[in-house]
Amino acid sequence: MKTIAIYQADAFTSxxxxxxxxxxxxxxxxxxxxxMQKIAAENNLAETAFFIHQxxxxxxRWFTPEYEIDLCGHATLASAHILFTALxxxxxxxxxxxxxxxxxxxxxxxxxxxxxxxxxxxxxxxxPEFLLEAMGAKRPLEILKxxxxxxxYESEDDIVNLKPDFNLLSKVNTVGVxxxxxxxxxxxxxxxxxxxxxxxxxxxxxxxxxxLIPYWAEKLGKTELHAFQVSARRGELWCALKGDRVTxxxxxxxxxxxxxxx
Numbered sequence: 001m002k003t004i005a006i007y008q009a010d011a012f013t014s015x016x017x018x019x020x021x022x023x024x025x026x027x028x029x030x031x032x033x034x035x036m037q038k039i040a041a042e043n044n045l046a047e048t049a050f051f052i053h054q055x056x057x058x059x060x061r062w063f064t065p066e067y068e069i070d071l072c073g074h075a076t077l078a079s080a081h082i083l084f085t086a087l088x089x090x091x092x093x094x095x096x097x098x099x100x101x102x103x104x105x106x107x108x109x110x111x112x113x114x115x116x117x118x119x120x121x122x123x124x125x126x127x128p129e130f131l132l133e134a135m136g137a138k139r140p141l142e143i144l145k146x147x148x149x150x151x152x153y154e155s156e157d158d159i160v161n162l163k164p165d166f167n168l169l170s171k172v173n174t175v176g177v178x179x180x181x182x183x184x185x186x187x188x189x190x191x192x193x194x195x196x197x198x199x200x201x202x203x204x205x206x207x208x209x210x211x212l213i214p215y216w217a218e219k220l221g222k223t224e225l226h227a228f229q230v231s232a233r234r235g236e237l238w239c240a241l242k243g244d245r246v247t248x249x250x251x252x253x254x255x256x257x258x259x260x261x262x
Contacts, residue, residue, distance in 0.1 A: 004260050007082045008045070011074035012204040012235035012250035014111075019235045020204035021255065022075035023048040024082045030059075033068065035262060041065045046199045049075035051096070058083075060096040060104070065198035069175070070100040070147070073206010073248060074235075077113050080106035081252035084113075112238070114249040119241065120210040122146040131177065134168035140179075146211050148174045148192075153181040156189045160230050170195035178208045180215075187225040188216045204235025209248050217241040 006025050013019025023043045027050055031039075040048035040063035047069065051060045060079060062072040076096060083089040093107045105116045122144035131149065132139065138158060140151035149172065153159055159181045169177060176194030183189040190212055192205040202208075209227065217223050225239040238249040 001261050004039075004262060006043075006256075006258050006260050007078075007086060008255045009078040009081050010233075010253045010255055011077040011081070012206075012229070012237055013233070013253060014251040016253050016255060018233050019250070019252070020074040020202065020233065021045050022072075022078040024075070024079050025050045025260075026082075026087065027052045030061075031262075036061070037063055037068070039063075039260065039262070041198075046202045047072045047075040049079045051079055054097060056091075057095040057097060060098050064194075067197065069197070069207075071098070071117070071207040071210070073115055073117065073209065074204050076104055076106060076206065077115055077250060078252055080108075080113050081254070084108055085254060086257065109249060112249045112251055114247050115206060116242075116245055116247050117206065117210050119214050119244050119246045120146040121214045122150045122211045125149070127151070128172075130168055131172055134165040134172075135177070135179070136162060136164065144211075144215070145174070148176045148178050148208065148211065150178040150180065150208075150211050150215070152215075153179060155181050156184050156230065159189050159191055162191060164193050166193070166195040166200045169193055172196060176202070176205075176208070178205075178211060180212055183226075183228060186228045187220060187222075188212065189228050189230045191229060191231055201231055203231040203233040204229045204237070204250075206237075206248055209237060209239060210246055213239045213241050213246040213248070 125145035142152035180190040
């Protein structure tokens with residue numbers, strides 16, 4: 001029987017039980033992908049991150065309860081938080097090498113961690129009628145698509161009041177659906193739904209902000225943005241557009257440390 005350390009941290013929040021929880025498993029070597037998938041399903045969190053050393057850097061992979069995902073912000077931030085606070089990493093920047101998103105960096109900036117991710121500009125698109133039906137009676141002002149559909153609404157209240165039909169939404173042929181609008185006390189707000197990935201609502205979604213940041217930077221005519229993801233757990237992000245990259249900074253809080261036996 002093999003023993004693996006496991007941590008859980010809440011990302012994009014400074015308060016325990018806020019933000020987005022992620023499980024983090026540091027490994028000496030990769031486990032078979034089916035075994036990592038079973039661990040992620042057993043954890044039953046939006047993402048479980050696994051990483052191994054690669055010289056001074058790390059290789060990083062993320063799994064939802066259903067499948068390995070191409071990009072995940074909150075579990076990357078949580079992994080960096082555990083490296084900085086629990087595993088003795090003593091440099092200011094961590095380089096994570098990933099299978100599908102290239103090299104991602106996380107830099108410690110005071111009490112926050114800043115992620116440097118690829119920008120994903122969403123293009124105007126048509127959405128299937130069942131998607132719009134699943135999102136409720138109010139129609140979005142704009143429909144765009146990159147990896148995910150992005151629906152733009154008029155107000156923060158529109159986003160807060162969404163009550164999607166998750167069974168219907170699970171039929172969408174994207175990882176998930178982003179809903180966004182201007183914020184009352186921030187530049188923009190959002191929510192993210194991905195029932196097809198085993199996550200009805202993801203509390204705070206870094207990968208969605210790869211779409212949101214370039215969209216709102218252009219819409220608002222500014223490159224530095226403040227955002228909230230207005231899920232029940234709520235998350236806060238300080239964002240910037242930097243050419244074909246985006247940065248998003250946030251806090252993290254450790255919830256647990258333990259061991260799993262496989």
